[in-house]
Amino acid sequence: MSEQVFLLPDLGEGLTEAEIVQWRVAVGDVVTIDQTVVEVETAKAVVDVPCPYAGRVVALHGAEGEVRPVGQPLITVAAPGGAEPAGHAVYREEERAGSGNVLIGYGTGHGRSSRRRRLRPGAHTSAPAAVSVPAAVPAPTAVPAPTAVPAPAAVVPAAVASAATAPTRPVAALVISPIVRRLARERGVDLATVRGTGPGGVVRRADVEAAADAATSATEGTVGVGQVDQLAAHVGLASTGAGDTVIPLTGIRRAIADKLSRSRREIPEVTIWVDADATALLGTRAAINAAHPDQPVSILALLARICLSGLRRYPQLNARVDTEGQRIVQSAGVHLGIAAQTDRGLVVPVLRDADRLTTVELAAELAATTKAARAGELPPARLTGGTFTLNNYGVFGVDGSTPIINHPEAALLGVGRIVDKPWVVDGQLAVRKVTQLSLTFDHRVCDGGVAGGFLRHVADCVERPEVLIAAV
CATH class of the missing domain: 2.40.50.100 (RNA polymerase II/Efflux pump adaptor protein, barrel-sandwich hybrid domain)
Structure with a gap:
């Protein structure tokens, strides 16, 4: 052969x-x-x-x-x-x-x-x-x-002229990130014409955006409406009206759309929420990091530890509904999903058997996992199989949300931003660090009593971290 x-x-x-x-x-x-x-x-x-x-x-x-x-x-x-x-x-x-x-x-x-x-x-x-x-x-x-745009005739080397029947190969730009290549395709930028400003001449996202903006400025006012479809076809877009931008629904973006649509179709979800005073939690984190500066613990890691404590007490939320078998399956271990926003869309990397990790190990694993997710370096197996998701949407500067459950899981805890708010402490008005916690759950796996008990336990641990210690 x-x-x-x-x-x-x-x-x-x-x-x-x-x-x-x-x-x-x-x-x-x-x-x-x-x-x-x-x-x-x-x-x-x-x-x-x-x-x-x-x-x-x-x-x-x-x-x-x-x-x-x-x-x-x-x-x-x-x-x-x-x-x-x-x-x-x-x-x-x-x-x-x-x-x-x-x-x-x-x-x-x-x-x-x-x-x-x-x-x-x-x-x-x-x-x-x-x-x-x-x-x-x-x-x-x-x-x-x-x-597709006419240009002055290029000088063809003799080696190419002698092999006119052989296919030619484009000059490759120094591009490492697939995100940069996709952006170039979407905005119609020829990477061979872009000068990279990164180390060793690597083309970065900013270089592509600058080239696209320069091309738009150069052609603004010179492209007629009748030429829009021709230009759209040149960059691989569908034929549209002037000014429209078409982004193909492929890869991770398509998977996100399919999964969220399925979740909304199949899961009868309910969202409950409560405000919590996180002042003591921030103080606990500062004390831990002062005692162990070489192993810092993030607020997200402490919230993950609190989630795990709540799921130990309310295992009904660490479950999924098997519609074909007409049964509810409660997972033996907690495979904690962490919602992470990346340049390629929202992904939920999973920490396998998170309930077996210490708080310090959770912090280290969370940091490494989110970093790899944003770099697009996680294998497919790390992005599936979660049993419960923690979503810190507070990083976007918002207080609350009613997120869609990550199918086929049964619940998701959301955490809003931590901000100064007036709060009553021992009958006196004070300024405290307050956050809003929300729990979105599948009403098929439990009723309001279980969901409310879980969220109240989480809020109590946020306000009084000693409750978390007592629950371990």
Whole structure:
């Protein structure tokens, strides 16, 4: 066998497709076993895909921005001299044994390249789908990708002129973040024309926005209404009226929309709330951090600890409704979800068995998890399987909210901002640090007595942290 087709592997967690974000190789390149060949975005995360074969790339199946189903061809690799590609026998043996080593993030056991590596100047980021290049034809010199806007004729190098029938490859900008690439596609910016201001010339989000604003200023007043559809088609948008912006509902954004819509359709949710004096909680946090400055504890970590205490007392809220089996399933452990706002949308990373962690361990795990979530570095498995969610919407400067439950969970605790408010203490009016707590719960799993008891316990722990100690 001289060629081997690598199929998009099973992504797990019910994922059936992935969008190609960036090709890391081009047709004609030589790849090694477990070399990252493409970066894809699923409904859960942006991940790298390693190839289990070694050899020369014959074809790339799919263009950047295209959604590919699991099990469909992704890349074709040919071994030199028509021999079986290196790693093929190993791959076939693992596939028969059901090892699952070819799933995203695992490779084939021969090591793996770093998740995000900076591209070299002139490295290729895209290639035509399923295009084969004869081995005898030298790779053409990179030239800028053509655009729909007329421009002066470019000088073509002699090497390109002699290989006019071979496909050309665009010059790749130094771009690390998939968010930057997506923003460039949405705003119609050619990354090859953008000068990066980041370290080593890396193109940042601000660079793309500046280029888009400059292009808008340059063309303002010169584009007629009749040209809007043509420009929209050029940047990959649907045909719309003048001034409209169309954002494709794909990847994580689509998964968020589907999940929230399902939650609202299926769950009869109720929201209750209470104001709580958080002055003592802030004082407790300051005392803990003063005693252990090398292991700081956040307010979010203390609130997580309070949630865990409440769920130990009211396990009915740490549950889900199995509609097919007509039953309520209460989880043995607490897998705490933490709502985190990222540039790619709202995600809820999960802390497995959070009830087994100490407060200091909770703080460290929360900090690491939220940081990885905002960087888009969490694997899909870390974004599913939660049993209860904590949502700190106070970071947006708001007091209250009636959030949608993270399906299939049964409850969600929301925390508003902590601000100075007048508060009665021992019959005297005083200025205290006050926050609003809200509990949104599935009325199928419990009634108001359980929900009210849980929220009151949380509020009591916020106002008097010694209650939390007594409940442990």
